Amino acid sequence: MDLAITSYVKALTPCYEKFKQQRDWNVQKEKPVDTAPQSNKAKALMNSISTFFSDAVQVFGNSHNNPCIPAKELNPFYNCFPNPEHGEGGTIRKIFIDFDDEGEDGFPYLPNLPSSPTLRIDPEDASASMSQDWTQPREEGLLQPEDLDDQHVIYIRTESSESEAEDQFLSWDCDFFDYLDELGINRREFVNTLNEVVLQSHRNSRVDELVRKWCLECGLDEVLGEELLFYMVGKAYIYDLEACQNNFRKVSEDHVEIQEAIFSQINKVSLCDRQCFDEIESFIFAYCENNVAPRSINTLKFEIQFLLLKWNLEWETIEKLFGSLHSLVQVGPHKTILVAHRGEVNSTLEFGELTSLSKYPTDGVLLCKSHWGNVYRLGGFNQNLIVKVIALNKWDCKKSGFDSWNDDVALEIETHRILSSFNHPNIVRFEAVTQDIYNLYYYQEAGTELFGTVEKHRDRFWNKWKNTLATSPRDSYLTNMSPWEKRAVTVFRGIFEGVKLLHENGIVHRDLKLENMICVCDNGNLVGKLIDFGVCLRFGEWEKNGFRSAGRVGTYPFMSPEMAFNGREHLAITNKMKIQDYETYDAAKNDVWLLGHALFGYSTGVLLWSEISSNDSRFTVATCAQFHEAPLSWIKKRKGLRYLARRYGPSRNEMMTDKLIDLLEKIFTTEEKRLTIQECLEHPWFQQEGALDAKYSTKVTSVPLTPRAVPAKSF
Numbered sequence: 098m099d100l101a102i103t104s105y106v107k108a109l110t111p112c113y114e115k116f117k118q119q120r121d122w123n124v125q126k127e128k129p130v131d132t133a134p135q136s137n138k139a140k141a142l143m144n145s146i147s148t149f150f151s152d153a154v155q156v157f158g159n160s161h162n163n164p165c166i167p168a169k170e171l172n173p174f175y176n177c178f179p180n181p182e183h184g185e186g187g188t189i190r191k192i193f194i195d196f197d198d199e200g201e202d203g204f205p206y207l208p209n210l211p212s213s214p215t216l217r218i219d220p221e222d223a224s225a226s227m228s229q230d231w232t233q234p235r236e237e238g239l240l241q242p243e244d245l246d247d248q249h250v251i252y253i254r255t256e257s258s259e260s261e262a263e264d265q266f267l268s269w270d271c272d273f274f275d276y277l278d279e280l281g282i283n284r285r286e287f288v289n290t291l292n293e294v295v296l297q298s299h300r301n302s303r304v305d306e307l308v309r310k311w312c313l314e315c316g317l318d319e320v321l322g323e324e325l326l327f328y329m330v331g332k333a334y335i336y337d338l339e340a341c342q343n344n345f346r347k348v349s350e351d352h353v354e355i356q357e358a359i360f361s362q363i364n365k366v367s368l369c370d371r372q373c374f375d376e377i378e379s380f381i382f383a384y385c386e387n388n389v390a391p392r393s394i395n396t397l398k399f400e401i402q403f404l405l406l407k408w409n410l411e412w413e414t415i416e417k418l419f420g421s422l423h424s425l426v427q428v429g430p431h432k433t434i435l436v437a438h439r440g441e442v443n444s445t446l447e448f449g450e451l452t453s454l455s456k457y458p459t460d461g462v463l464l465c466k467s468h469w470g471n472v473y474r475l476g477g478f479n480q481n482l483i484v485k486v487i488a489l490n491k492w493d494c495k496k497s498g499f500d501s502w503n504d505d506v507a508l509e510i511e512t513h514r515i516l517s518s519f520n521h522p523n524i525v526r527f528e529a530v531t532q533d534i535y536n537l538y539y540y541q542e543a544g545t546e547l548f549g550t551v552e553k554h555r556d557r558f559w560n561k562w563k564n565t566l567a568t569s570p571r572d573s574y575l576t577n578m579s580p581w582e583k584r585a586v587t588v589f590r591g592i593f594e595g596v597k598l599l600h601e602n603g604i605v606h607r608d609l610k611l612e613n614m615i616c617v618c619d620n621g622n623l624v625g626k627l628i629d630f631g632v633c634l635r636f637g638e639w640e641k642n643g644f645r646s647a648g649r650v651g652t653y654p655f656m657s658p659e660m661a662f663n664g665r666e667h668l669a670i671t672n673k674m675k676i677q678d679y680e681t682y683d684a685a686k687n688d689v690w691l692l693g694h695a696l697f698g699y700s701t702g703v704l705l706w707s708e709i710s711s712n713d714s715r716f717t718v719a720t721c722a723q724f725h726e727a728p729l730s731w732i733k734k735r736k737g738l739r740y741l742a743r744r745y746g747p748s749r750n751e752m753m754t755d756k757l758i759d760l761l762e763k764i765f766t767t768e769e770k771r772l773t774i775q776e777c778l779e780h781p782w783f784q785q786e787g788a789l790d791a792k793y794s795t796k797v798t799s800v801p802l803t804p805r806a807v808p809a810k811s812f
Contacts, residue, residue, distance in 0.1 A: 269315050273322025280334060281342045290346045291329065298353040299360050301328045302371065331355065331431055332382070336638045355431050358438030366417045373408045377415070380404055381430045386639050389681055390646045392426040416444045423508050427635040428603065441514065448510050448537060452529040459484065459531075459538050468502050470536065474543055482528055487537040503608075503650055504631030510539060512604065512630040519602070523595030525615065525628045544615030544626060547588070547699060551611065555581060555702045559748050566751060574751040578785065581752055584623065585699055588616050590783055591625030592695075596688055597774045599627075603636040605644055605684040608651040609691035611698055634684060646684040654709050657682065657690035658724050659768050661709045673711035673726045677767065686771050693764030700757065701742065701749040715741060720765050738762050756782040 267274070267284050274284055295304060307325045311317045317325070326334050330348045334341050341348050359374065368374055384397055398412055405412065419425045420437025421444065436442050442449065461473035461484070470486035487506050494500040510530060517527035528540035558581040566574060578586070592614050599606060606613075606627065613629040632651065636644050649660055659682035662669040666679045697705050706715040711725045718741045722731035738758050742750040760782045763772050777783070 271316040271322075272319045273317040273325075276319045276322055280338060282334070282345055286345050290349045291325075294346060294349050294353060295329050299356045300353075301356065301375075304328050332638060336641055355435050358435045361438050362418050362434055366414055368414070368418070369408070373410075374418075376404060376408075377401070377418075378430045381425065385426065385429045385637055390427065390636055390640065390644070390684070391634055391648060394422045394426055397422075397426055420444050421511060423505075423511065424635065427637065429637045429639075432637075436515075441518075442511060447507055448530050448532070449514055450530075452531050454531045454533055454538075457482075457484070457529060457531060457538070457540055459486070459533075459536070468504070469506065475540075481543050482540050483543045485539040485541075487539060489532075489534075489536060492537070504629075506537070506539075506631065508633070509629070509631040512633045512635070513541070515602075516599070516604075516630065519598060521595065521598050522619075522624060523591040523626050524598065525626045541628070542617070542626075544617040544628075546612060547614045547616065547625075547695070548611040550616065551699055551702055558584075559752060562752065563747075574753075575755045578754050579752050582700060582754060582757065585696065585757075586783065586785060587623050588614075588625035589692075589696055589699070590778070591616075592627065593692060593774060593778050593783070595625070595627040596692060597778065599633075600644075600685050600688070600774050603638070603641065603644075605634050605636070605646075605688050606630070606691075607632045607634060607684065607687065609688055609695060610652055610655050611695050614695065636684075644684040645681040646687075647681050651691070654704075654707060655691050655694045656709070657687045657768070658709055659683070660687050670726075672709075674709075674724050675726045676724070677769070683768055685774065686768050689764055689771055689774055689777060692774075692777070693761050696757075697738075697761055700753050701745060703745055703749060705741075721762070723767050738765070754782075756780075756785070 267288065277284055277287055291308070296308070304325065307317065307321055307328075310321070311325075329352060330341060330345070331352050333348050333352070337348070363371065363374055380401055381397070384400060385392060388396075401415070404410075405415075415425075416422055418437075419430060419433045420442040421433060424433040424436065424442065437444075457479060458475055458477075460471075461475040461479075464472045464474055464483065466472070467485065469491055470488045472486070473484050474480070475482045475484060491500060492506055495502060495505075513527045516524045525544065526542035528542065530540070531538045558579065562579040562581065565579075569577070596606065596609070608629065608631070609627075613627065614625060615628055616623045616625050618624075634646065647663055649656070649663055649665075651660070653661065658674060659676055659678065662672075662674060662676050662679060663682055664679060666676075669676055669679070694705060705719055706713050709716060711717050711722075717725055717731065718736045719738055721736045722728045722734075725731060738761055739750075739755075742753055742758070760772075760777065760780045763770075763780070764777070772780070
């Protein structure tokens with residue numbers, strides 16, 4: 098408590114060092130100063146300190162004109178004060194001004210930066226004397242000089258209780274309080290949080306200016322109040338208002354950590370001025386909020402040049418300050434600088450922290466070849482790991498723009514590290530990254546690729562199920578799941594849960610397909626997991642209610658029509674397609690579409706369609722002509738996934754129950770009607786028991802883990 102109020106009072110005056118000099122002069126007043134100029138200087142110092150205490154009395158002491166004064170009111174923020182000592186006629190509060198003998202300016206929340214500009218005292222303008230300020234009548238609330246036992250303490254006598262003072266403060270007719278009421282944020286919780294959390298932690302010096310203005314003027318207008326709200330919770334009051342309404346204190350505590358990260362990073366890069374950071378922060382927020390994802394680093398670099406010139410900074414300073422430029426343009430400055438402060442990313446390490454090359458082997462059993470290099474399964478003690486080899490010369494070509502391959506290795510590793518920090522069972526485990534002069538080695542958990550599972554085992558499951566159906570009532574497959582479909586429920590529940598984790602944390606995968614999903618055997622149970630995060634995209638808090646995106650990425654023809662024809666209206670017309678929005682699409686809903694495609698392929702063993710076009714009748718039938726330019730022309734035609742499955746034959750149709758068909762049809766629809774990932778998991782198909790019978794259980798073996806360049810039309 099002492100530290101909090103000490104910092105606060107110091108923030109109110111840049112002249113406390115002068116006061117220390119005046120105190121020393123006063124103690125030695127029996128020793129007169131030799132020269133007249135020195136005496137004048139001392140007198141000026143005395144006058145300036147007098148002005149300071151006069152101002153302090155207005156804020157902290159008693160005044161008939163200021164309703165925040167009589168009761169310990171300096172301060173509605175009463176918990177900033179030390180515990181009271183009781184004396185005659187009321188409660189005596191001590192405000193400690195702990196002057197430092199070494200002359201440091203004592204800003205624990207603003208190291209190495211100029212003092213707060215809140216109070217400027219000019220000795221030439223000071224008119225009151227020290228003796229006059231300290232001889233006010235006792236009934237005014239300020240004690241007499243003989244009552245003082247320490248020159249470093251301001252004593253304030255108060256009569257009211259803390260709760261009465263707080264109630265009086267909260268009762269002020271204040272535009273900002275009205276604004277809090279409109280937002281649904283509790284006034285008392287706001288004041289308590291400001292007092293107990295913000296004013297006792299690292300904070301922007303602007304907070305002190307706004308609080309002082311609030312106390313002096315008995316109110317705060319809506320504009321300045323919103324500024325104070327920003328410094329307390331960031332932009333959560335705009336983009337996550339529900340969290341602020343439910344637990345304002347928790348949101349503020351989270352933002353305090355961001356402020357600590359800001360101050361730490363400012364020190365690391367020796368940024369000259371906090372105002373410089375504030376301007377950079379505001380510009381980056383504006384850039385991110387006014388541009389649809391994915392946002393370009395190069396565009397930001399170009400547009401921020403005027404600020405770099407103004408503050409005489411290099412672009413490398415921005416990179417060192419925030420750590421990851423990819424993260425900066427995707428999620429904004431606050432989350433990025435927090436991750437950099439925690440040491441989770443490092444601008445000087447392209448692929449993050451590297452493990453010793455001697456700890457893991459660099460080859461093993463060859464599984465397949467990818468664009469970047471070979472993929473091996475390790476042996477011996479590392480048999481549950483695979484290693485992806487990335488040729489550094491190919492990576493250099495990618496960075497130079499000579500390689501147009503979608504996957505970004507550095508971004509994939511960074512995203513995988515972030516996802517691994519959640520320890521989610523449906524995200525493939527990240528192990529390590531090592532490097533030599535030729536290659537990068539990327540180690541992760543091994544498993545069985547779902548594409549290979551279908552190739553190896555589906556036909557055998559169908560043959561057994563066919564024999565079961567031969568002795569069962571006709572059409573029993575419509576309600577009874579085959580062992581293969583039970584397996585699908587088990588594996589894909591994990592896959593959907595993994596995607597749910599991504600979406601809850603503002604990440605979309607954008608390339609979900611059977612080749613990018615694996616299953617592992619965990620204590621005899623199959624667990625579905627996501628792999629390959631090379632084209633993942635992260636979104637900021639301002640995009641929480643809609644992951645609007647632009648551009649086409651992933652694997653055709655698995656992507657949604659909204660992505661396929663994004664910015665390509667002329668191609669949509671050529672293909673007799675009609676999309677609601679050609680400018681942007683919901684990237685999260687695109688992920689759901691991709692999952693539907695993978696689930697159909699796993700269940701039937703065939704590709705649903707080969708073209709995203711009304712010219713491909715399979716696409717039109719499966720989507721019930723919802724994307725056709727003339728849907729009424731199909732109104733009397735047979736369509737739907739069940740009809741299409743029957744056309745594929747019994748081995749496809751009779752391996753799918755009606756509940757599975759219903760789930761898929763609610764996925765293969767227009768964006769506004771499509772289920773979210775949470776709604777998919779709540780669908781009746783996922784609520785069924787998906788445990789596998791022991792006789793149908795299959796030993797999990799290793800198959801290639803990287804996507805094939807061209808998706809096959811049939812398994």
